[in-house]
Amino acid sequence: MSIRLQNVSKIFGQVAAVDDVSFSVDDGELVALLGPSGGGKTTVLRMIAGLEMPTSGDIFIRDQRVNDIPVQRRNIGFVFQAYALFKSMNVFDNIAFGLKVKKWKKADLKARVAELLKLLELDGLEKRFPHQLSGGQRQRVAIARSLAPKPSVLLLDEPFGAVDAKIRQELREWLILLHHDLRLTTIFVTHDQEEAMEVSNRIVIISKGRMEQIGTPREVYEQPTNEFVARFIGVMNVLDVRVQRGLARANELEFPAHGQADGQSFRIGFRPYAVQLSSDLRAYRYRAVLRHTFFLGVMLRVELELPSGLTIRARMAKEDYAREGFADGGEVSFHIRQYRVLSGEETALAPEVADTHEMPPHLGDGI
Numbered sequence: 001m002s003i004r005l006q007n008v009s010k011i012f013g014q015v016a017a018v019d020d021v022s023f024s025v026d027d028g029e030l031v032a033l034l035g036p037s038g039g040g041k042t043t044v045l046r047m048i049a050g051l052e053m054p055t056s057g058d059i060f061i062r063d064q065r066v067n068d069i070p071v072q073r074r075n076i077g078f079v080f081q082a083y084a085l086f087k088s089m090n091v092f093d094n095i096a097f098g099l100k101v102k103k104w105k106k107a108d109l110k111a112r113v114a115e116l117l118k119l120l121e122l123d124g125l126e127k128r129f130p131h132q133l134s135g136g137q138r139q140r141v142a143i144a145r146s147l148a149p150k151p152s153v154l155l156l157d158e159p160f161g162a163v164d165a166k167i168r169q170e171l172r173e174w175l176i177l178l179h180h181d182l183r184l185t186t187i188f189v190t191h192d193q194e195e196a197m198e199v200s201n202r203i204v205i206i207s208k209g210r211m212e213q214i215g216t217p218r219e220v221y222e223q224p225t226n227e228f229v230a231r232f233i234g235v236m237n238v239l240d241v242r243v244q245r246g247l248a249r250a251n252e253l254e255f256p257a258h259g260q261a262d263g264q265s266f267r268i269g270f271r272p273y274a275v276q277l278s279s280d281l282r283a284y285r286y287r288a289v290l291r292h293t294f295f296l297g298v299m300l301r302v303e304l305e306l307p308s309g310l311t312i313r314a315r316m317a318k319e320d321y322a323r324e325g326f327a328d329g330g331e332v333s334f335h336i337r338q339y340r341v342l343s344g345e346e347t348a349l350a351p352e353v354a355d356t357h358e359m360p361p362h363l364g365d366g367i
Contacts, residue, residue: 002025002026002027002028002029002061002062002152002153002185003024003025003048003059003060003061003153003185003187004023004024004025004059004060004063005021005022005023005024005044005048005057005058005059005060006022006057006058006059006060007020007021007022007056007057007058008020008021008022008044008047008054008056008057008058008059009021009054009055009056009057010040010043010047010052010054010055011055016209017040017043017209018040018043018044018047018054018209019040019208019209019210020057020210021040021044021057021206021209021210021211022057022211023204023211023214025185025187026185027185028183028184028185029185029186029201029202030179030186030187030188030199030200030201031186031187031188031200031201031202031203031204032187032188032189032190032195032196032199032200032202032203032204033045033187033188033189033190033204033206034190034191034192034193034196034203034204034205034206035191035205035206035207035212035232036191036207036232037191039206039207039208039209040206040208040209040210041189041191041206042157042158042189044206045078045155045157045187045189047059048061048076048153048155048187049071049074049076049078049155050066050069050070050071050074050076051071051078053067054067061074061076061152061153062152074153075149075151075152075153076151076152076153076154076155077146077147077149077151077153077154077155078146078155078156078157079139079142079143079146079154079155079156079157079159080142080157081157081158081159081161083130083138083139083141083142084142085130085138085141085142085145086130087129087130087131088129089129090126090127090128090129091117091122091125091126091127091128091129091130091133091141092113092117092126092127094130094141094145095113095116095117095141095144095145095148096109096112096113096148097145097148098145098148098149099112099113099148099149102149112148113126113148116144116147116148117144119144119178119181120140120141120143120144120178121140121174122137122140122141122144125137134167135164135167136167136170136171139159139160139171140171140174143156143159143178147182147184151184152184152185153184153185153186153187154184154185154186154187155186155187155188156186156187156188156189157188157189158189158190158191159171159175159188160172160190160195161190168195172195172198172199175188175199176198176199188200193232193233193234196217197217197221197233198217200217201216202214202215202216202217203215203216203217203220205220205229205232205233207228207232212225212226212228212229213225213226213229220233221233221234224340227267227269227342230269230340230342234271235271235272235301235313235315236269236270236271237269237270237271237272237275237312237313238267238268238269238342239253239267239268239269239310239312240265240267241253241255241265241266241267241268242263242264242265243257243260243261243262243263243264243265244262244263245262246262248260248266248268250268250310251306251308251309251310252286252306252307252308252310253286253306253310253336255268255339258341266341266342267341267342268339268340268341268342269339269340269341269342270336270338270339270340271315272301272313272314272315273314273315273316274336274337274338274339275304275312275313275314275315275334275335275336275337276334276335276336276337277290277302277304277314277316277324277326277332277333277334278324278332278333278334279324279325279326279330279332280333281331281332281333282333283333284333284334284335285333285335286306286333286334286335287306287307287331287332287333287334288304288305288306288307288312288331288332288333288334289304289305289329289330289331289332290302290303290304290326290327290328290329290330290331290332291303291304291305291311291328291329292328293321293326293328295318296315298317298318299315299316299317299318300315300316300317300318300321301313301314301315302314302315302316302321302326304332304334314334
């Protein structure tokens with residue numbers, strides 16, 4: 001393991017910013033710390049870097065406990081959201097700053113900076129000052145400065161938060177390529193689910209100081225361990241259902257009772273892609289009015305209003321939408337192909353029914 005956190009907590013006054021967090025990062029892995037703002041992600045990152053000391057628990061880097069090792073001796077590169085470049089220094093001197101502090105030989109220093117200028121596509125910009133650079137260029141200079149001393153670990157705190165959407169996408173793609181070339185153990189903080197899903201090998205989801213789940217992007221999306229993760233990663237329809245006469249019902253929608261007795265309540269969750277639509281009103285059991293269509297590029301998100309007033313969201317390719325002849329205000333038939341059962345009162349998924357369920361034909365298919 002390159003990095004390991006073992007029961008790490010951090011308390012500020014009476015507030016537990018990080019509460020008993022444990023996870024590990026493999027050598028050469030790119031891991032995202034994902035969660036809502038204020039959830040403790042940056043505090044975790046700062047403790048790994050040595051900028052904050054844990055209140056309890058242990059942090060290991062390459063199997064060495066580093067709780068008492070100062071930041072200067074941890075061999076970690078840290079990239080801040082706001083770049084933190086020296087305004088009075090040009091690009092070359094910003095990148096070379098850490099090397100000068102470590103008293104690198106002049107020839108080695110120049111060679112290392114030249115290598116990084118080429119690697120990060122900053123050739124020809126070495127004499128420019130930060131105010132003469134674009135946001136994406138400034139962020140790449142900040143990363144180059146962190147990479148200059150050849151750290152064993154790279155930490156990035158919301159690295160793309162200060163740039164516009166187009167540059168943000170370019171930087172994501174560039175980070176993937178950079179990581180592929182360097183194979184440097186990297187942890188980055190983000191609250192952007194799409195960013196975490198696109199860039200990382202694994203995702204650590206943190207909320208209110210606690211770790212909710214760790215897994216690959218596909219695992220946390222398709223197999224969320226609790227309702228918070230299910231709602232936070234992507235979009236999920238969540239319905240409160242109540243068992244009546246052997247079926248779990250949410251208005252006109254019906255699901256199997258999953259062993260629950262009449263009068264019991266629990267929650268059903270399903271992704272928008274699990275809602276299958278047809279313009280043929282005889283195709284499926286349920287009917288709804290298509291109220292709104294949202295363009296998402298190659299995909300469309302639609303909002304359906306059932307006769308009871310219940311609203312659910314579906315997602316489809318724009319080609320399917322056009323082929324079916326859908327339009328806002330039109331009536332459609334639909335069914336829910338698969339769903340998950342969420343516990344009624346706790347955030348955790350009910351263990352006995354945590355897997356995704358296919359809708360039984362007599363409940364979900366056409367009549």
